[in-house]
Amino acid sequence: GAETVYVIYRRTRSEMPADAVEIEESIEEGVTYKFLTNPAEIIGENGKVKQIRLQVMELGEPDASGRRSPVPVEGKFETLDVDLVIMAIGQRLDPAGLDGITLTKKGTIEADSATFLTNLENVYAVGDATNRGASIAIEAIGEGGKCAAVVDSALRGERKPYRAPFYSKKNVTAADLADREKQPRCQMPVRPAAERRTDFAPVNLGFSDETAIAEAKRCLECGCHDYHDCKLIRYAQQQEIHPERFDGVRNQHEKEQRLEVIERDNGKCILCGLCVRVCDEVAKQGILGLVGRGFPTAVKPEFRSPETIRICAECGKCAAACPTGALRLIGSGSEVSCT
Structure with missing residues (x-):
């Protein structure tokens, strides 16, 4: 395997769209993170990659999603010696075969958020191909279920837009739980970093019966059972x-x-x-x-x-x-x- 692995990310660790445990365990396994840097140039030699030139970034004003937008620090660059570069930048929608369908500025299909209808009559669209673009698979599956209900209502003669179910949510404060005994979370046992960095076997070893029961007892409430x-x-x-x-x-x-x-x-x-x-x-x-x-x-x-x-x-x-x-x-x- 590789002797050194770099992850290049243009924002800081706190903005990174990854679970904290994923970052921590990768650092344990030897991954080096280069935060506030962005690839500017891949330098090759004899037909092979030799170096990557990084533009140093800083965080500017928040964008539409609330995340602070990274902006280049003028004239400031770094160079890393590398022999392999893997681009992790997502994918774009291939518009082939979508003639006549209106697309967003991002190149995704423009669909109504309540009826999932496109600009074409009786043509619906859901999932990563629409509006905001890529997300996790389960969200696309969920949108498919919502759209199915809309299509069903349309076939019955009256198209009813999707309406999100009502959830009664209670904001719990520390004062509400002042009478409860505090129990720390049980830490999931994992394989040693030196061992797991050389293979693709499962990392988590799992809880024992006693630990699983102790962790379950920490649950204060799971919401309304009915x-x-x-x-x-x-x-x-x-x-x-x-x-x-x-x-x-x-x-x-x-x-x-x-x-x-x-x-x-x-x-x-x-x-x-x-x-x-x-x-x-x-x-x-x-x-x-x-x-x-x-x-x-x-x-x-x-x-x-x-x-x-x-x-x-x-x-x-x-x-x-x-x-x-x-x-x-x-x-x-x-x-x-x-x-």
Whole structure:
């Protein structure tokens, strides 16, 4: 293999579009980074590359994406002795066969961001070939799915533009987690740098069972467990309602497990009363009830006896009936019917 490897990049390390671990591990393996430099000339001798001349750069004003644009430092150059140059500059769209389709200034296909339509009737375009250009493969696949829904609606007689699903996001601060014990991230064990630089075998050795469990326990919350089944979200999406426009005062409730086997998040409860009715009319138990009056009203169990906990563990119909994910059966992987 190569004795010395250089990576030439015109911005600084902090602007580099790479994961920090990728940079760190490559440095461990002997890669030398030449930041704030840009190839200006490849110098050859006898038909082979001999040197590369680098223009020294500095960061100027931010560009449209917010990244600071690199600008040349006038008259300042460096020269490296090299015998192989690999250009990593991406690819451009080949417009052959795209006659009549409008292209952007970047040479990509101009497509509507909501309908994915080009300037030609009933011609759609998605992925790297459109608008902003190259990105990761999964984004192109995702755009294909969105476009398919638009095409389907058009074939049904009414083209509906793609509308991004609503996500309720909460900005978590350090104060919100002040009562939680801090646990450092487990470091992934890797092969020695001297060993891995000579082959293409996997670098990560993987966690042990104990370490994997310890790392999983660091998770504080994975979001709403019922998001994809939430009727509130589904109906809002179907009726093109914008929930973010109805931001109002909310009751601040902590999650609780008074019945041990059922986790209740009253912050998601809309007081529809389904769980109370199912418990009373279907399960014939009457364990749940509405406590309080007015805005602070919450659903609570009347008793917390061992017998009540046993009944709830074997039932779970209230959690199955909940339309918003406010109830979750703990320690049960089985599906429960509310009928």
